[in-house]
Amino acid sequence: MRDFESEDGIMQFGGVSVTDLANEFGTPVYVTDEQILRHNYRKVYDAFSKFMDTDIYYACKANTNLAILRILNQEGSCVDTVSIGEILTCLRAGFSPDKIMYTGVSVGTGELESVVKTGCKINIDSEMELEKLAEILGPKTRGFPLSIRITPGVVSGYDTKVMTGGKGSKFGIPMNRVLPVYIRAQELGFSLKGIHAHTGSGGNSIDPFLDAVEVLIDIANQLEEELGIKLEFLNFGGGLGVPYKLQEEEFNVENLASSISEMILEESSIRKVCLEPGRYIVCDSTIMLTKCNDIKDAGPKKYIGTDAGFNTLIRPTLYGAYHHVVLANKFNKACTAKYDVVGPICESGDCMAYDRALPDPQVGDIVAVYNAGAYGFSMSSVYNSRPRCREVLVNNGNAELIRDSETMEDIWKHQIIPERLLK
Numbered sequence: 001m002r003d004f005e006s007e008d009g010i011m012q013f014g015g016v017s018v019t020d021l022a023n024e025f026g027t028p029v030y031v032t033d034e035q036i037l038r039h040n041y042r043k044v045y046d047a048f049s050k051f052m053d054t055d056i057y058y059a060c061k062a063n064t065n066l067a068i069l070r071i072l073n074q075e076g077s078c079v080d081t082v083s084i085g086e087i088l089t090c091l092r093a094g095f096s097p098d099k100i101m102y103t104g105v106s107v108g109t110g111e112l113e114s115v116v117k118t119g120c121k122i123n124i125d126s127e128m129e130l131e132k133l134a135e136i137l138g139p140k141t142r143g144f145p146l147s148i149r150i151t152p153g154v155v156s157g158y159d160t161k162v163m164t165g166g167k168g169s170k171f172g173i174p175m176n177r178v179l180p181v182y183i184r185a186q187e188l189g190f191s192l193k194g195i196h197a198h199t200g201s202g203g204n205s206i207d208p209f210l211d212a213v214e215v216l217i218d219i220a221n222q223l224e225e226e227l228g229i230k231l232e233f234l235n236f237g238g239g240l241g242v243p244y245k246l247q248e249e250e251f252n253v254e255n256l257a258s259s260i261s262e263m264i265l266e267e268s269s270i271r272k273v274c275l276e277p278g279r280y281i282v283c284d285s286t287i288m289l290t291k292c293n294d295i296k297d298a299g300p301k302k303y304i305g306t307d308a309g310f311n312t313l314i315r316p317t318l319y320g321a322y323h324h325v326v327l328a329n330k331f332n333k334a335c336t337a338k339y340d341v342v343g344p345i346c347e348s349g350d351c352m353a354y355d356r357a358l359p360d361p362q363v364g365d366i367v368a369v370y371n372a373g374a375y376g377f378s379m380s381s382v383y384n385s386r387p388r389c390r391e392v393l394v395n396n397g398n399a400e401l402i403r404d405s406e407t408m409e410d411i412w413k414h415q416i417i418p419e420r421l422l423k
């Protein structure tokens with residue numbers, strides 16, 4: 001796991017003291033280091049592009065902050081989107097439509113019409129979506145570039161809630177329907193460009209990736225030999241794991257890239273690879289800072305109560321996810337006892353970290369939560385009527401606000417008390 005330096009016992013992040021960040025911007029707050037973000041993108045792009053033509057489609061559901069998208073746009077990234085809202089956000093951040101892929105599931109006709117109007121690329125998830133798309137496009141179906149998502153029968157991921165590629169999954173075209181769907185798409189006049197599978201999220205082994213790529217290659221070869229369909233690219237999805245625990249090793253992207261490229265180059269005629277890492281790009285670029293409000297000794301348990309709950313970061317509650325936490329202003333101090341780090345939400349599941357050895361806490365201490373860049377802010381909510389928090393970008397010692405906190409007005413803005421109830 002990526003760890004950080006300290007100065008005079010205070011954690012430093014992107015060249016800025018974490019306590020200064022908390023003082024200037026308040027807590028809770030998400031803070032992203034621009035240099036780490038750029039480094040992560042380059043690391044995965046360089047690993048693959050060394051071997052073959054590569055497009056990285058950053059899976060933006062992990063983090064859709066406009067400034068973060070803008071940075072990845074500058075790096076040359078493409079984006080994978082799962083909704084019209086994400087497409088519009090990426091357009092606003094400066095992505096051109098040809099760099100945006102739409103990979104929907106349970107896609108409605110209205111949304112698909114809007115997606116078509118944006119001119120972005122489409123990755124089909126179901127047979128009905130294919131028919132709907134052809135109907136929307138009408139004569140423009142001829143030559144419309146298409147890729148198709150299949151269910152490879154391979155899973156990966158840290159939690160069953162984020163495993164997507166197994167047999168019987170709600171995602172993609174089941175294996176026994178893949179050839180008929182390509183045949184149908186060809187009949188309809190589509191220009192068949194690619195094949196796609198995504199097995200799950202946060203897997204730390206490369207084996208599922210290799211298994212999925214094997215399945216994709218087999219299909220691509222069958223399409224070429226039996227139907228004369230020659231695909232341009234193979235997209236093996238996202239899901240590259242990130243270490244959340246201190247001693248855990250980094251995912252070996254170079255190894256993944258060389259193994260996958262070798263398979264594709266040797267076993268197929270495809271010469272372009274696409275992948276859609278979300279977590280890997282943003283996760284360790286961001287920490288979440290929260291302030292210690294309360295300390296409680298409840299007999300068998302000790303608690304540190306902070307100002308961030310699962311309204312701010314839901315992953316521990318939703319997936320039982322582990323996030324490393326430190327007292328950022330006591331960075332090198334000896335740990336004296338174990339604490340649960342809990343939030344202000346009125347549910348017992350509102351716990352960020354269980355049984356963590358930490359130095360003696362005091363009210364006002366700053367807790368830094370690591371690896372908060374992926375599925376952190378993007379999954380936050382206003383539950384318990386707590387407006388969403390700020391986001392800050394740090395870059396070589398400078399800090400800039402990239403999202404202001406919401407206000408109570410934002411929470412009330414779209415609610416209506418019917419006139420008759422006001423009498």
Ligand SMILES: *Cc1c(COP(=O)(O)O)cnc(C)c1O
Pocket residue numbers: 059061062080082103198200201202237238239240276277278279280374
């Ligand atoms: C969520 C998602 C990803 C990204 O998953 P990560 O684990 O964040 O890398 C990639 N592709 C698709 C289709 C997704 O839905």
